[in-house]
Each structure stands twice: as C-alpha cells, then as structure tokens.
Amino acid sequence: MAAFTKVPGGKEKELPTNVTSVYMHVVEDVIENVRADFQSDGVEDAVLIELQALWELKMRQSGAISGGAVQEPAAIPAPKPGAPQPSPNVHDLNVPYEVTDDYEAPADDMPYPPVPTVTSTGEPVMFQYMPPGPSESSILPDSGLSLNANHGRPASFMQQPAPWMKPRVSLSEIAIDGQLVFCEDFLCSTLLLHLEQDFFTLSTGKRKHDEMASGYVSGKYIPQQDGAGDEELSLASSVVAISSHTANATIAHLVHLVHGHGLSRLPQLDGIDDNYDDVIFCTTVGSSMTVAEEDYNELGEEDAQQANDGTPKAAGKAEPTDSDGSEPPLNEDDDDELDDTDQGDEELKTNHLVLAQFDKVTRSKNKWKCTLKDGIMHLNNRDILFVKATGEFEF
C-alpha cells in the first residue's frame, strides 16, 4: 500500500494520453488536499490510500484512464459490479431488434388463410401464400380486367404453387370484360359472366357500389375484401355481403366443377399482393369480393407491413363476413405497435456528454454560437478535455 505514495505526479510524467495525466494529477491533488481533513477526522492514512486506489481502479474500469499509470493493487477485487462501464449504444441495438420481432411474428403463424366457403377437393387450393413484397408500388392501375400475359405471370420473388397455376390463368382470360378473349371452355365462361352480373345486382345497396362497379368495368382496380379497412362496413352492407358471397361461392363452385382442377381458389383478401391475385383471377371469382376491399387497399398502401401482420388473424375466419367483423380489433393492435415505435424514437438516450462552462451563448435566428471553457467531453467512450471550445449549430 505504501507504494501509492509514489504515484508519479501527472505534471512530470508523460502518460499515454494527456487526459490520463490530467486525471492522475487531479487524483493526487485531491488526495493531498484532503489529507488534513482525514487526519483531523482521526482517519488513518491507510484509508486515504485506499480511497486513491479505489478511485483509480474505478477510473480504469470505466476507461477514463488508460493502463500505464500506477499498476497498483488494482488487483483489489472490484467490490462493486455497478462501476460505470462504457455501455454500447442502446438506441442502435434496440431498433433493429424490435423490427425483427415485428417481421417474424406474422411469419410464424402465417397464414395461408383458408379460402372461405368453397368446397374444393384440392387442399392447396384452400390457401394462398402472399409473400411480403413490393407489391404496393407495383399496383396495376389499368390492369384490372385487361389481362395480359405479363400480369398473369408470377413474379420471380413469389413462391408459386405451380401445378394449379396454369388453369387459373386460362380461366381468368376467359372472363375478361365480358368478352371471351381466350375461350377454352365456352360453357364455363358464359356461366361466369351471368353470375357476375347477378352479383353486382345483389350488391346494389352497398356503399361505394357505383365506384366499384365502374372500376370493375373500366378494369381499373378490384378491391380486396379482407383488408384492414373492412371494419367500416355497416351491418346492412354486411348482410348484402353475405348474399353476394353466396353468389360468389356458387360461381366458384361452378368453376371448380367445370375445370375439375383447383381452379376455384378464391382470391386472397389479406395480403399486400392482392393485386397480383386480382390479375390472375381476372375478377371472375374475385369480383365477388365486396366493397370493403377498397378501403383495405388504401390502408395497405400506407403500411404494407401492417397489412401483412393482419393476415394471420384474418385467416382464422372462414367467412368473409366474419372477417369483416374481426377487423377492428386487428387494426387497433396495429395502431398500438405503431405507437410503441413512435415512443421509442422520441427517447433520446446518449452516452456522449460534454460538461463545461460557458463564456458566451448567442443566437441569430436559428444560428447558434457558443463559447465554452474548461470542459470535459465524453465522446465514443473516450474522454477529451478542452480549455476552450467554440460551437456553431443551427436549430
């Protein structure tokens, strides 16, 4: 312990960094100046030495000073685990973590949402996988009914259940805009067309029916039924939806019988890639999807990830009408998540700190200037001292 008295003065000794030498000088200065107080208090000198050792140990642990100086019984076990340790930037770490969580949650139970009502023999037909993709940006505003080969082709990033894709495409081609563009099965297409008309008649009472119908005819955009915006449907419209859904189911069933394939697969209402679905199906079956689809898509454009999150929950519902009812709570959850994220952004945690005294602080409009002196900066887990500092920043 006596070795401590030999601590070299910061002044004379050239230490690894200027900061360390200054700190060592401060330690020595403090110890020397409180010695009288310790003595008058009846405290032994050894206690003073112990204080110095503990102080230096903690500084070394915190990285405030670098090794070289005074390798004393720093061996003294650190009694306190809570010694200030430079901690990694919390902010950077947390953000990615949360995001990952959000992405994974939906993926686990995801959702190949069962397609409602249609009694189909092929199991895979019941499900559709909607991979999250840049579909929002690729919305095809003018593609709705005017199908062409490109639109019907699966995007490269999508996982396609290949076998039953082909027939579907041909089916959709049949029912384009009331014309038999590509007639593989005349009977089938005729049936489809008639049923479609019935459907639209049925849904007359629906909100936005006119818009939808016109949109359909002009081939602009077929709204999705299952989306986040569905909750806006009124009860009355829900009733209508049921009947229209029945018509839809009938259509799908007919298609299924005629083709004998998994053709009857219903369009997905939940995904952000619904446009793709629309294109493929050419709205024969998809047209049955009711009013609310439009709302959903609008919302989906705002936040594609949100829409994806909603998929699993919506999948639990067998009936479109049921899913309509379940939408509001789904959306509420999404809002909560968003709120949490926002709060996280609001928090400003920084390990970087500057302690100083100011000589002058001036402001001209949003331009600030300040003059500081006698400062200790702790930046990037390093201490830097300055006797004078000038700063310029705009608000």
Add this chain to the structure above:
Amino acid sequence: MASYELYRKSSIGTSLTDALEEMVTNGTITPLLAVKVLMQFDKSMQDALQTKVKSKTHFKGHLHTYRFCDNVWTFILENAAFKTDNETQSVDHVKIVACDAKIIAR
C-alpha cells in the same frame, strides 16, 4: 474561488463518487468526510482544466434541444462533430451541459 459540482458527472467524478460511496457504506469514512473530498475534487478538477489543459475544440451539429435554466445551458446536438487538434469525433447525439463561467469567476 468557488467551483461547480458539474464535473462530478464526468467519468473521473463518478469514479470518485462510487469509491466514496463504497467507503461510506463500509463505515471506513464518514459521509461528511466524503463530502469534503468531493468539494476538493471540484476545486482540483477546475484548477486542472484551467492550468493543465491546452487543447481547444470546435464543434458543429444540428441543435435538437436547447434549454437555459438556473444559469445552466443545456444543448442536445444531433450529428455533431467535435474537432480537437487534428482529431475529429462524430456522434449522433450529444448532450452539452454548461454552467456560467462568470459566476464562478467572481
């Protein structure tokens, strides 16, 4: 000359505070003695910064928050760059706390 307790928040100051707290808890020293040590630290730190440190710093950044309360300026800068000598340190956020130098000087 009076001195601020400002520097107790620095790494050297927190190290001393921790050490003193530990010794007070052990009963090795009295709390009063610990306070005396801290007051001495305030003086010694201030003195060392004025006499031992020569480097000057210039910094820039975007001012996120400013506050002037009880004669203490607090700034939070975004994307700040501190240039000392020929070395530059860049940080995304930094908090600057500055007491009035003139009050101390009196």
